[in-house]
Amino acid sequence: MSNAQLWAALQQSAMVGADRLPVAQALGAGVDATAPASRQALQAALFPSADSSLPDSPAAQLLRASALAAVFERAGWQPGAHVALAGAFILPAAAPEEARPAPDDAGLQALMRDALEHGPLDLQASMLRTLGQAGQRLSHDMVVVALEQGRQSVELRHWLAPVLGERGRWLGSLNPQWAYAAGVEETADPELIWQEGSVDQRVALLRGERQDDPARARSRLEASLKELNAKERLPLVQALEVQLSHDDEPLLEKLLTDRSKDVRENAAQLLSCLSDSAHSLRVTGWMRAMLQQDGKGEWIVEPPEEGAKEWERDGIALQPSQFHRGGTKAWLLQQIVELTPLCFWTRTLGKTPMELMEWSKRSDWKTALRQGWLQALRYQLDAQWIDAAELMGRDMRMDTLMPALMAKLSGPEREQRWLTQFERDKGKLIEAIESMAQSVPRTQQLSRDLSVRLVNALHNALGGKQVTGSWNGYQAVHALLACAKIIDVNELPGFAALWRAPAAESPQDAAAAVSEGSSPSIVARTLARLTGFLGKPAQADASSEPAIPLTPEQQDKLERSRMRPWDDENVLAQLERFVNLRLSLHHAYPALQAKA
Incomplete structure (x- = not known):
């Protein structure tokens, strides 16, 4: 056997x-x-x-x-490996010497291990990013846990790779399940990384080169295309989105005939980001032929019954997908809209993105138009369409699109949008938090000013004897955990006072516990709230009327009105994990946390 x-x-x-x-x-x-x-x-x-x-x-x-x-x-043993050795077994060479130090604070290391083992991804990514920026690596006793997390989450590998150290890469070369981490030493030159590194390492190299020397990176990729399989070609071709320009057009045109369908589609999407490319001019010509104005000057769109054969080369499938239920005409229209530069619509129809939303309401092809625009936004990332994207995306997944669109704005522009949203949705605090959390790029945080406003609002809603709003469901828990992720690190003590302060021995002790780094209003509110929580109950007035007994339904409603999300031990543990680790990283690397 x-x-x-x-x-x-x-x-x-x-x-x-x-x-x-x-x-x-x-x-x-x-x-x-x-x-x-x-x-x-x-x-x-x-x-x-x-x-x-x-x-x-x-x-x-x-x-x-x-x-x-x-x-x-x-540890690297493969159950399926049953190899008869011809000679003595030779141990693999030892891992190279580490080029980076590891944190030496035992408390911080314990918190980091806890985050690696229990997550969530946001906390792990933020922690690894800070460690990488500090020029440090994970300690050796965390490497195996980290490699397992990277095996399960492809996204986490972006932050994990720089901090694995030589021991982590060495282990990756010994276990096929960790092969994503295997590769060359940190000090290797680019040519060695390109020849011997993993796909993730080569993608990182190509994206880095595209920032500084797009032509050199393009030449490196073009010279290797024939040697790469489809799974390797796709992420490397996608790296061309960094500093994309018309100089990339000849290569992308050639990739329209690639043997991989995914590569062909990606090349077409990248070409649609170049509004003056030959591909974009062909697609806009087909789109323009579907548009006409009625007697009142109103634009109407009418897709053809069937597509032309030459459309296929430019990334348009003539037969509907088995999952598409809108018919051939809607299928063709949606695909052409996806590949049409978004600026075509504002220039040709003379409407803003929000006006185009209103226009689409009156069209028989509203769904095809909006689905096409949303897909186009995912790679064209036109920040002028942010409001329109929010309107279109209410019933669709926006967790990746909105952060990418918001990243196109400057820091002050993003902050102003968040402030406007927060003020506009004061009566819907949970919804406002969700909207902001969607827009904050992973590993980043709100400004201190907006964080102060948010913490104050949370104390108003959850800090009294009665809860304001519905804070019992999954949506509320998700919003509170999002706050633990995005609030400015300096405001975390005031945020944590929501659940920590009632455990203090006196109101004064509680206020002192949250005073450092908290706004005066938070401290005052905590003191007043705890005076009510901890003070002696008033003596019953003998002359007062007896209290009216509550029905079971009323009693249940009263008890639920007093519940907070952190009454759930699992939620409390996650909140503490976020707060403790973020504060510890802030104290260990204050300069880096300030830039986050």
Whole structure:
């Protein structure tokens, strides 16, 4: 029996129960001194020696063996590897010396490990970004946990790769599941990274070169296209979006005939970002032919019954997808709108993006137009369409589009939009927080001024004896956790006073606990609130009328009105994880946190 078969047998026994399906006979005959060391260890776990104190029930034996196999796999053992060695086994060379130091604060390291093990992604990304900016790496005891997180989250790898250190890259080369982290040393030159690095490392190199020397990066990619498979070509071609210009047009035109459908579609999307490219001129010509004005001068759109054969080369599929339910005409229109430069609409129809939204309401093709505009926005990222995107995206996923659009604005412009939203939606605090959280790029935070306003609003809503608004559902929990992520780090003590202050021994102690870094209004409100929480109850007035008893429904409503999201232990743990780690990183690297 091979290692892979033995591993499968363990899994099957674990799924149906060792009593119903005993483990494989090859593992059940005791320890075989002639078997490989890994199999002997599994056999020993299944059948401990007579003088062992370990429980020997079938279930306990199976759990021990499964745990041991999992540890083997984590350390690089491949259950399916059954190779007969021709000679003596040669240990791999040791990892190179580390080029970066690791944090030496034990408390900070404990918080970092907790964040790596329990997340969420936002906290992990922010932590890794700060560590990378500080020129440091993860300590060796966190590398395995970090590699596992990177295996599960492709997005996290962007922040993880710079802080894995040489030990992390070395481990990545030994375990296929961590191959994304394997590659060359930090000090390697670009040519070595391009030749020997992982796809993620080559993408990072290409994007970096596009910032400084777009022509050199384009030449590097073009020279290697024939050697790359489709999965490698796609992310590297997507890197051309950095500093995209008309100099890239010849290469992108050539990629319209690439053997990979994904690469062809991406090339067409990038060409649509160049409004004067030959591709864009062809597409806008087809779009213009579908537009006409009626007797009142109102624009109307009428897509054709079928597409032209030459459309296919420019990224337009003539037959509807199996998931499309709008018919052939709507399918063709949506695709052409996706590839039409957004500036075409404002120039040709003479309307602003919001006026185009109103115009689409009166069209028979409203859905196709809006779906096409939304898709075009995902790669054209025209900031003039932000308000229109919010209107169109109420029923669609905007978690990636809005941050990307907001990133096109300057810092003050983004801040002004957030302030306007916050003031406009004061009566809908949870919705306002969600809107801001969607617009804050990952790993960034609100300004201190807006953070002060937000913390004050939260204290008004949640800091009294009664809760203002509906703070019992998932939406409220998500909003509060978003605040822990985006509030300026200097305002975190005041934010944390929402759930920490009532545990103080006196109102004065609570106010002092939150005074550092908090606005005076927060401290005053906390003191007043805790005076009510902690003060002695007033003596009942003998002459007063007896209280009217509440019905069960009224009592339940009253109790729910007093509940806060952090009454849930899991929510409280997540809030504490955010606050403690962010404050610890701020104290360790104050200059970097100030720039976040």
